[in-house]
Amino acid sequence: MIRPDLSDRIALVTGSSKGVGRELLLALADCGASVAVHYRSSADAARAVADAARERGAPAATTVQGDVADPDEVDEMFAAVEDELGAVDVLVNNVGPFAPDHWEDISFGEWNTVLQANVNGTYLCCKRALPGMRDQSWGRIVNIGYASSEKGLVDPKNAPYFIAKQGVLMFTRMLANDTQHDGITANAVSPYVVENSDEFPEDLPRGRPADFEDVTQAVLFFLEEGSDYISGENIEVDGGWLPESV
Ligand SMILES: NC(=O)c1ccc[n+]([C@@H]2O[C@H](COP(=O)([O-])OP(=O)(O)OC[C@H]3O[C@@H](n4cnc5c(N)ncnc54)[C@H](OP(=O)(O)O)[C@@H]3O)[C@@H](O)[C@H]2O)c1
Structure with a gap:
């Protein structure tokens, strides 16, 4: 596993009370970052992740x-993270x-929730984080996409999700x-099917979903010191999969 030195760094992972976000946050703790576990409703789970992060080496x-x-x-x-840890x-x-x-x-509300959480959420968090990153002339942003949205696979069930993830990549x-x-890089990591997915297609690439570690590996690559000229890129963590029809 890639292991960038993130001591003296302050990391915020949105939606890190469980799933992919939890594992990403713990990997950042492994690399020595102080970490902010973000959640919307799962307070107990978030506290447990913060405890695990301290045990894994996060200074705070x-x-x-x-x-x-x-x-x-x-x-x-962001104000709470700044008070507790410092600028993200x-x-x-x-x-x-x-x-x-x-x-x-689906209802208009359900459609809107997908677009808002994916696109507006990414936009709002980036906008709020940028001034602090610019002040210190250093920042790393990684947005989580979805591999099949990049490859143009049409899935009517997930139309708003595909549209939203395309928006995230464009952004x-x-x-x-x-x-x-500004000393800042912004990149994306786009998995196809991850181990915590609710549904698994029959013909998974390499016969399995992506492990959390597969996704983490790609995110950590963008945080390596030597990756500072790599910006605007998207790593698809999909085992080499291509859709049958696009
Ligand atoms: N899992 C997969 O197979 C897969 C495949 C490709 C891409 N991805 C992408 O990977 C990322 C993580 O997916 P996941 O499956 O690990 O997610 P997940 O297990 O469903 O976790 C979702 C997290 O996001 C939080 N959340 C949801 N809506 C929110 C909102 N409006 N505001 C604040 N927090 C909110 C939840 O907090 P609470 O629980 O506290 O509400 C939770 O911490 C997503 O971007 C997803 O699109 C996942």
Whole structure:
């Protein structure tokens, strides 16, 4: 496993009370970062992740609550991290809910939740993090995408999710361009099917879903000291899979 030196770094992973986000946050703790565990409703789970992070080597760990799609709550989240740990210099935008059903069968509210949490959440967290990163001329942003949205696979169930994840990738590339003189990189990591998925297609690449470690490996690559010229990129963690029809 890649292991960038993140001592003296402060990392926030959105949606890190469970799943991919939890494992990413613990990997950052392994690398010596002080960490903020973010959750929306799972306070107990978030506290348990913070405890685990301290045990894994994080000099400090805190929990912060908030809906990433709400500008005021995002502001409060970051203010809480700044009070407890300092300015965020590693931001992983991991919150990214799926749609519950076929796009014609979901409500406008359900459609909107997917777009807002994925796109607006990423936008709001990046916007809030950038001034602190610019002040110290160093920052690393990694946004979590979805491999099949990049490859153009059409899945009516997840139409808003695909649209949202495409938006996240476009935003990542724009962000990289906007921060090219600021010591900041912005990249994306896009898994296909991860081990905690609710559904597993029959013909999984390499006969298995991605392990959490597969996703973590890609995120940590962007945080390596030697990766500082790599910005605006997207690593697809999909075992080499291509959709049958695009
Ligand atoms: N799992 C997969 O197979 C897979 C495949 C490709 C891509 N991805 C991407 O990987 C990322 C993580 O997926 P996952 O399956 O690990 O997620 P997950 O287990 O469903 O975890 C979701 C996390 O996000 C938080 N959350 C959800 N909506 C939120 C909102 N509006 N505001 C704040 N927090 C919110 C949850 O907090 P609470 O529980 O506290 O509410 C929880 O911590 C997502 O971006 C997903 O699209 C996943």
